[in-house]
Amino acid sequence: MKRRISGLVCACLALLLAVSLVALGCPPQPVVxxxxxxxxxxxxxxxxxxxxxxxxxxxxxxxxxxAEKYDWIEYIYADAVPFPEAEGVIxxxxxxxxxxxxxxxxxxxxxxxxxxxxxxxxxxHFPGGFQGHLMPNVxxxxxxxxxxxxxxxxxxxxxxxxxVLGFVAAHPILRLIWGINAHIYxxxxxxxxVTVHVTFAGVWYNPPLEKExxxxxxxxxxxxxxxxxxxxxxxxxxxxxxxxxxxxxxxLVPFAPxxxxxxxxxxxxxxxxxxxxxxxxGTWQTGVFDWGMAEGTVKMAxxxxxxPPELREQxxxxxQQIREGELIVPRFDDPKW
Numbered sequence: 001m002k003r004r005i006s007g008l009v010c011a012c013l014a015l016l017l018a019v020s021l022v023a024l025g026c027p028p029q030p031v032v033x034x035x036x037x038x039x040x041x042x043x044x045x046x047x048x049x050x051x052x053x054x055x056x057x058x059x060x061x062x063x064x065x066x067a068e069k070y071d072w073i074e075y076i077y078a079d080a081v082p083f084p085e086a087e088g089v090i091x092x093x094x095x096x097x098x099x100x101x102x103x104x105x106x107x108x109x110x111x112x113x114x115x116x117x118x119x120x121x122x123x124x125h126f127p128g129g130f131q132g133h134l135m136p137n138v139x140x141x142x143x144x145x146x147x148x149x150x151x152x153x154x155x156x157x158x159x160x161x162x163x164v165l166g167f168v169a170a171h172p173i174l175r176l177i178w179g180i181n182a183h184i185y186x187x188x189x190x191x192x193x194v195t196v197h198v199t200f201a202g203v204w205y206n207p208p209l210e211k212e213x214x215x216x217x218x219x220x221x222x223x224x225x226x227x228x229x230x231x232x233x234x235x236x237x238x239x240x241x242x243x244x245x246x247x248x249x250x251x252l253v254p255f256a257p258x259x260x261x262x263x264x265x266x267x268x269x270x271x272x273x274x275x276x277x278x279x280x281x282g283t284w285q286t287g288v289f290d291w292g293m294a295e296g297t298v299k300m301a302x303x304x305x306x307x308p309p310e311l312r313e314q315x316x317x318x319x320q321q322i323r324e325g326e327l328i329v330p331r332f333d334d335p336k337w
Contacts, residue, residue, distance in 0.1 A: 039072055040100055040280045043093030045086060046079040047105035048205045054230035054249050055204065059104050062268040066276070073276060086111045094119055100279050101125065102272070106173070112138055123279050128175050134286050141271055142175060144292030145248070147322050148264035148300050149179040149226070150329045151315055152246040153186025155261060155303075156224040157194050158311055159244070160187075166217030167198040168210055168227040168234040174333065176228050179264075181332030183226060197222060207233035218243055224261070235259060244306065251301055263301040271297050293323045 044063055046056040056079055067075035076096060078089045086108050090101055099122050103112055106128040116124050116138050126133075129140030156165050165187060167180055184196045197220055199213045210229045214237035217225060226246045227234035232255040238245035239256035246252075247263030271291050278284035291297035300319045303312050321327035 036282050037280055039074060040276050041074040041098045042100040042276060043098035044077040044102040044104060045081050045089055048230050050079045052205050052230045053232055058249050058266045059268055062272060065269060066273055083107050094122060100276055123284050131288060139286045141289040143266050143297045144290055145264040145298050146178040146182040147293045147298055147329045150182040150186045151300060151319060153183040154190055155315060157187035157191035160223055162221045162223045163193045164221035165194060165196045166222030166225045167196060168213045168229055169198055169200045170204045170229045172200055178331045179228060185332055201229060205230040207231045210234045211237040261304045265299040265301050267297055294325055
């Protein structure tokens with residue numbers, strides 16, 4: 001367990017400092033008698049190792065950055081924590097003075113719901129939840145990566161030579177399905193002949209298995225590989241086999257420079273700052289905080305040189321339209337899609 005660790009910044013990702021953002025999701029609930037505090041101690045718990053170069057790595061990087069930048073934020077963490085051990089770790093954080101808990105996996109939700117009534121002064125957060133998962137001191141958050149998945153689908157549908165695309169996924173949960181479906185819908189919209197093979201690993205972090213699945217999809221003819229797992233292993237496999245890949249969360253270029261077309265980049269700094277600032281100011285409110293490209297939580301990494309100029313211009317225009325709210329990418333669980 002460490003405190004106030006320096007952030008590690010991906011070359012493709014500029015950290016955003018703006019905090020005047022509006023939380024999306026459920027309507028705000030009134031806050032009674034807000035009491036500002038001087039120091040906010042944040043306790044973060046991660047399901048994977050902070051060296052996964054994916055989900056846990058990025059959250060740890062961004063919380064470390066905030067703790068370094070703002071002297072009123074203290075940061076403690078524990079990584080690679082199995083679900084049965086989460087309660088003890090969180091109680092230890094609270095004993096150390098944590099008033100903000102970021103339990104960075106949906107699987108920790110049950111533990112938070114159990115602890116929240118016991119510690120009403122603590123604000124608990126977990127990713128991937130919905131309105132029905134909220135409590136007076138429990139909020140949920142996520143990144144709308146499906147917005148970039150829509151763009152990657154357009155690219156792959158236009159550029160594929162085999163008409164076969166591959167997707168390495170972790171679990172068939174709804175928010176992950178949104179991204180997969182956005183990718184498939186966009187690819188087939190511009191190329192009706194495209195087939196997309198999706199394989200679920202059944203685990204978030206297992207680099208050898210992620211590579212194995214990517215190789216099997218390439219053996220089926222896929223010339224573009226996407227992944228929603230917690231390591232860049234599938235992108236590295238694409239690099240080895242001479243096909244293209246789309247990254248997730250962390251810039252793929254350092255790991256697969258010839259394969260990386262773009263990445264759905266993840267930056268928690270604005271969202272986490274918003275939540276922690278609310279605790280400091282006494283204005284924190286529960287809610288569903290799903291932030292995307294408009295808020296800067298999701299970004300599209302610069303397109304690689306393999307993308308033709310005309311297509312590059314089209315994709316960059318659409319990315320701008322999404323950021324500015326002119327193009328709304330739907331969540332592809334709607335029956336009309």
